[in-house]
Amino acid sequence: MKVKAEDLQGLKQLETFAGILYNSENFNNYVRAMQEINHRPRNYLLQLGTSNPFNPTFGKAVIFVSCNILSRGRGLPLVLPIDVEQLYLSMCRRWRFVCEVFSFNIAKSLKYCEIFDCEELEYLFCFSYTCSFCSSLQNLESVKLSVLSNLRFLWKETDTLLSDTLFRLRFVKISSCYSLKTLLTPEIVARLQSLEKLHVEYCDELKEIFSVEDKEQMGEELSGADQSLDNNSSDRTKLFLPKLVSLLLEQLPQLTNVCRGEMHCNSLQVFRIDVCPKLEELPRTVPWFQIDVTP
Numbered sequence: 001m002k003v004k005a006e007d008l009q010g011l012k013q014l015e016t017f018a019g020i021l022y023n024s025e026n027f028n029n030y031v032r033a034m035q036e037i038n039h040r041p042r043n044y045l046l047q048l049g050t051s052n053p054f055n056p057t058f059g060k061a062v063i064f065v066s067c068n069i070l071s072r073g074r075g076l077p078l079v080l081p082i083d084v085e086q087l088y089l090s091m092c093r094r095w096r097f098v099c100e101v102f103s104f105n106i107a108k109s110l111k112y113c114e115i116f117d118c119e120e121l122e123y124l125f126c127f128s129y130t131c132s133f134c135s136s137l138q139n140l141e142s143v144k145l146s147v148l149s150n151l152r153f154l155w156k157e158t159d160t161l162l163s164d165t166l167f168r169l170r171f172v173k174i175s176s177c178y179s180l181k182t183l184l185t186p187e188i189v190a191r192l193q194s195l196e197k198l199h200v201e202y203c204d205e206l207k208e209i210f211s212v213e214d215k216e217q218m219g220e221e222l223s224g225a226d227q228s229l230d231n232n233s234s235d236r237t238k239l240f241l242p243k244l245v246s247l248l249l250e251q252l253p254q255l256t257n258v259c260r261g262e263m264h265c266n267s268l269q270v271f272r273i274d275v276c277p278k279l280e281e282l283p284r285t286v287p288w289f290q291i292d293v294t295p
Contacts, residue, residue: 018045061086114144123153142171166191201250210259212237237261246270258283
């Protein structure tokens with residue numbers, strides 16, 4: 001159902017709603033109206049744009065399709081419902097990073113983010129203290145990315161990475177992101193203590209999954225309970241992912257390295273590497289795990 005915001009603002013007893021809003025102004029007006037009334041829909045599916053490529057579970061979901069507003073404050077900022085749990089983006093051509101468009105929103109309830117075919121997207125989140133959106137991403141559990149041709153980093157490199165982000169992230173799937181070269185940096189890995197499944201496929205330039213740094217530098221950066229990457233008496237960096245159950249790496253033609261250190265993954269059940277012809281050596285897992293390799 002395609003509607004205008006004014007058609008919905010009087011429906012204060014609405015329990016469930018799914019519809020397409022006409023434009024960004026109508027979308028923002030309706031979301032603001034949702035925040036102002038005492039009774040908002042218990043379940044909703046709000047969409048801006050047509051030709052939805054997703055199959056969202058019905059709950060508290062927002063979808064943006066072909067929403068080509070300019071970022072960096074040069075376009076109309078988008079307003080998100082404060083209790084949104086699922087965020088879907090598709091064919092939003094002018095977006096360089098997600099939080100730039102939603103920087104003034106608070107999304108403490110956001111659990112799932114899926115992005116498809118946003119060709120100018122360079123990274124997802126900045127995780128800066130000055131970004132309200134990133135500062136509130138404390139419950140994000142799943143991220144699914146596909147056909148992001150310009151994506152260079154999952155998260156922006158910063159010296160002030162928020163300390164309480166990503167700790168609940170459980171599932172990551174990345175497919176056909178052709179500009180990625182390194183997937184996870186040490187400061188990000190240190191926060192992935194809840195990660196259960198990681199699936200990476202068809203990323204043509206990807207060379208490394210878990211990057212590590214030299215012992216002296218890593219020793220300065222990580223301490224205490226956050227040491228999922230640890231250097232002590234060994235020459236090898238130790239990477240700790242205690243809840244990782246499944247690691248799938250498929251069709252990565254430039255991949256040379258998974259992890260140059262030891263991977264301590266006590267929960268690992270599936271580790272499969274398919275068609276990664278330049279892989280120099282298999283990672284060392286502790287405890288030892290039989291890796292399923294297909295040349």
